[in-house]
Amino acid sequence: xxxxxxxxxxxxxxxxxxxxxxxxxxxxxxxxxxxxxxxxxxxxxxxxxxxxxxxxxxxxxxxxxxxxxxxxxxxxxxxxxxxxxxxxxxxxxxxxxxxxxxxxxxxxxxxxxxxxxxxxxxxxxxxxxxxxxxxxxxxxxxxxxxxxxxxxxxxxxxxxxxxxxxxxxxxxxxxxxxxxxxxxxxxxxxxxxxxxxxxxxxxxxxxxxxxxxxxxxxxxxxxxxxxxxxxxxxxxxxxxxxxxxxxxxxxxxxxxxxxxxxxxxxxxxxxxxxxxxxxxxxxx
Amino acid sequence: xxxxxxxxxxxxxxxxxxxxxxxxxxxxxxxxxxxxxxxxxxxxxxxxxxxxxxxxxxxxxxxxxxxxxxxxxxxxxxxxxxxxxxxxxxxxxxxxxxxxxxxxxxxxxxxxxxxxxxxxxxxxxxxxxxxxxxxxxxxxxxxxxxxxxxxxxxxxxxxxxxxxxxxxxxxxxxxxxxxxxxxxxxxxxxxxxxxxxxxxxxxxxxxxxxxxxxxxxxxxxxxxxxxxxxxxxxxxxxxxxxxxxxxxxxxxxxxxxxxxxxxxxxxxxxxxxxxxxxxxxxxxxxxxxxxxxxxxxxxxxxxxxxxxxxxxxxxxxxxx
Numbered sequence: 001x002x003x004x005x006x007x008x009x010x011x012x013x014x015x016x017x018x019x020x021x022x023x024x025x026x027x028x029x030x031x032x033x034x035x036x037x038x039x040x041x042x043x044x045x046x047x048x049x050x051x052x053x054x055x056x057x058x059x060x061x062x063x064x065x066x067x068x069x070x071x072x073x074x075x076x077x078x079x080x081x082x083x084x085x086x087x088x089x090x091x092x093x094x095x096x097x098x099x100x101x102x103x104x105x106x107x108x109x110x111x112x113x114x115x116x117x118x119x120x121x122x123x124x125x126x127x128x129x130x131x132x133x134x135x136x137x138x139x140x141x142x143x144x145x146x147x148x149x150x151x152x153x154x155x156x157x158x159x160x161x162x163x164x165x166x167x168x169x170x171x172x173x174x175x176x177x178x179x180x181x182x183x184x185x186x187x188x189x190x191x192x193x194x195x196x197x198x199x200x201x202x203x204x205x206x207x208x209x210x211x212x213x214x215x216x217x218x219x220x221x222x223x224x225x226x227x228x229x230x231x232x233x234x235x236x237x238x239x240x241x242x243x244x245x246x247x248x249x250x251x252x253x254x255x256x257x258x259x260x261x262x263x264x265x266x267x268x269x270x271x272x273x274x275x276x277x278x279x280x281x282x283x284x
Numbered sequence: 285x286x287x288x289x290x291x292x293x294x295x296x297x298x299x300x301x302x303x304x305x306x307x308x309x310x311x312x313x314x315x316x317x318x319x320x321x322x323x324x325x326x327x328x329x330x331x332x333x334x335x336x337x338x339x340x341x342x343x344x345x346x347x348x349x350x351x352x353x354x355x356x357x358x359x360x361x362x363x364x365x366x367x368x369x370x371x372x373x374x375x376x377x378x379x380x381x382x383x384x385x386x387x388x389x390x391x392x393x394x395x396x397x398x399x400x401x402x403x404x405x406x407x408x409x410x411x412x413x414x415x416x417x418x419x420x421x422x423x424x425x426x427x428x429x430x431x432x433x434x435x436x437x438x439x440x441x442x443x444x445x446x447x448x449x450x451x452x453x454x455x456x457x458x459x460x461x462x463x464x465x466x467x468x469x470x471x472x473x474x475x476x477x478x479x480x481x482x483x484x485x486x487x488x489x490x491x492x493x494x495x496x497x498x499x500x501x502x503x504x505x506x507x508x509x510x511x512x513x514x515x516x517x518x519x520x521x522x523x524x525x526x527x528x529x530x531x532x533x534x535x536x537x538x539x540x541x542x543x544x545x546x547x548x549x550x551x552x553x554x555x556x557x558x559x560x561x562x563x564x565x566x567x568x569x570x571x572x573x574x575x576x577x578x579x580x581x582x583x584x585x586x587x588x589x590x591x592x593x594x595x596x597x598x599x600x601x602x603x604x
Contacts, residue, residue, distance in 0.1 A: 017402075018402055018403050018404055021399040021400075021402040021403045022403050022404075022407060024399055025396065025399050025400065025403065025411050028396060028411075028415070029411055029414045029415065031474075032414055032415050032417075032418055032474065032477070032478075033414050033417070035418070035426070035429045035430065035433060035474075036417065036418075038429075038433070038440060039429055042432075094324075095324050095325045095328065096325070098321040098322070098324065098325070099321055099322045099324070099325040099326070101321060102317070102318045102319075102321035102322045103322070106314050106315075106317055106318035106321065107311075107314055107315070107318065108314065108315045108318030108319055108322075109315070111318065114322060114326065117329070117334075118325065118326070118329055121329060121333045121334075123531065123588050123589065123591070123592045124333065124337065124585060124588065125531075125534075125535035125537075125556075125584065125588060127535050127537045127555075127556040127559070127560075127581075127584060128340070128535070128559075128581040128582075128584040128585045128588070129333070129336050129337065129340065129581065130559075130560070130563070130581075131340055131343070131559070131563050131574055131577055131578055131581060132335070132336030132337070132339040132340040132343070132578075132581075133332065133336055134563075134564075135339070135574075136331070136332060136335070136336060136339075151328075151332065152332060154328065155328035155329065155331070155332035155333060156332070156333070158325050158328060158329075159325070159329065159333075162325055181311075186313065186317075187313055187314060187316075187317030187321075188317065191317075191321075212420055215422070216420075216421070216422030216423070216424075217422075218422060218423060218424050218538050218542075219537060219538060219541075223564060234422050234424045235424075237422075237424050237425065237428060238424050238428070238542060240428075241428050241431065241542070248432060251428065251432070252429075252432070255425050255428060255429060258422070258425060259421050259425055262420055262421060262422075263417065263420070263421075266416075266417075266420050267413075270413070274482065
């Protein structure tokens with residue numbers, strides 16, 4: 001009985017074989033990883049040895065890192081990024097869980113009309129909206145403030161996160177909510193006490209998505225913030241490219257330091273990220 | 285037999301329950317809660333998405349430098365666009381970049397996904413992670429990194445070419461308007477491949493293995509299996525990859541802005557970089573052309589809408 005079952009689950013195989021596949025994939029991986037390896041090696045070089053010399057430097061130095069750390073006030077901008085990203089993630093979560101739940105489980109007139117309206121914004125890129133968004137912050141007096149940036153980040157991201165959360169809420173059984181209603185819970189209490197605790201995988205997905213997106217955002221931050229003390233990392237790294245065009249170790253050290261949190265969070269939450277990506281991509 | 289009997293009773297109450305729910309009067313508290321829960325997101329949407337879309341559409345019909353009030357000029361900005369060589373160039377570059385990256389990503393994504401699906405499990409996970417890391421770093425990081433790699437004097441690419449005796453191929457990659465676009469395409473594909481591969485990989489995992497078994501029994505060889513089972517089964521996934529490629533191509537900005545700013549001589553100018561320089565690039569004291577730039581916003585929005593419609597069309601289920 002068990003033999004045919006095993007055979008049925010055997011995945012499709014190319015007869016070319018595993019070794020052939022690995023043989024073709026190896027150069028791909030080398031090319032894909034090369035820029036990062038090169039970035040690390042360059043960041044550990046003496047500034048004077050970037051002109052030629054062996055691929056792997058004879059002598060490693062952290063001079064690039066200390067230059068990046070002090071001269072560009074790395075800690076300040078790092079914490080700006082941490083702060084802006086944290087507030088955005090929390091803000092997006094609040095907006096997206098509330099509206100996602102309403103669209104998934106609450107019955108109210110015009111529900112679908114409102115949902116489709118919000119959904120249409122998913123496809124509007126910030127490149128196309130940057131002019132009116134800039135003007136909007138100017139009108140509100142929020143230009144050049146982190147508050148203004150946070151509003152744009154949260155409003156820009158909330159619809160997509162709402163869409164993801166709605167998909168998660170839809171997997172919860174209606175009976176659960178009906179039972180809680182029979183027990184006399186108000187809608188907000190049901191949402192807070194019954195629903196949210198069951199939504200942790202969905203929340204984890206939104207958190208990692210939003211973290212990566214906000215941490216990496218460049219266009220809006222570079223446009224609406226001019227106050228250098230308020231800038232997050234990405235625009236600073238961009239200006240660094242002009243200022244430190246000859247000090248490659250300092251420049252690559254700055255890049256490396258900015259990438260570390262991203263890679264750590266990705267490796268830690270890879271599974272949720274892939275799951276969420278599939279949900280977002282396939283259902284989108 | 286056992287499964288058949290368990291399915292029936294559980295299937296029966298469902299329609300009943302639904303009928304009951306629809307038949308009962310809509311509960312007031314649920315309705316109020318629904319609106320309250322949606323209100324915050326909707327308010328942000330109105331103020332920072334819908335209104336900006338309407339405003340930029342209106343601005344595209346005006347001449348405005350940012351001071352005073354916009355002057356309505358109808359469709360003049362759009363006819364100006366047709367006669368503007370830089371705008372035409374930006375349009376061609378945008379479409380070329382989009383077409384080439386979409387084709388490359390679709391092809392390489394499918395290839396790597398099929399191969400990753402074949403190798404040993406742990407190797408597959410490792411390869412997936414390596415291919416994916418370029419996609420999670422910011423465009424600024426990848427743009428700066430590759431700008432350094434392409435550097436004409438001390439960049440690694442030229443050094444490597446010199447080291448292996450191909451000095452004749454050494455080139456100022458980003459400073460030549462003929463090589464700048466291919467150079468940017470390489471970076472775009474480098475950053476997007478992991479994502480595409482993963483979507484295809486998920487699609488491959490979703491194919492029922494018994495289809496291959498049946499085909500093998502019928503005597504189909506691997507190539508036939510690939511064309512008759514794998515390719516049709518990946519129809520929806522491929523549609524998704526293509527439309528995402530279109531969407532990302534139409535809104536291209538960050539990588540190009542970081543690496544070349546649209547240069548040299550507009551060789552890598554896309555709609556995004558051109559509109560940005562028209563609106564915000566007034567470094568030499570020239571007046572920002574917010575009306576004209578808005579017309580490019582509208583064109584970008586239209587292109588992105590087309591990509592989304594393409595997605596809906598390409599990802600229709602086969603049963604339609």
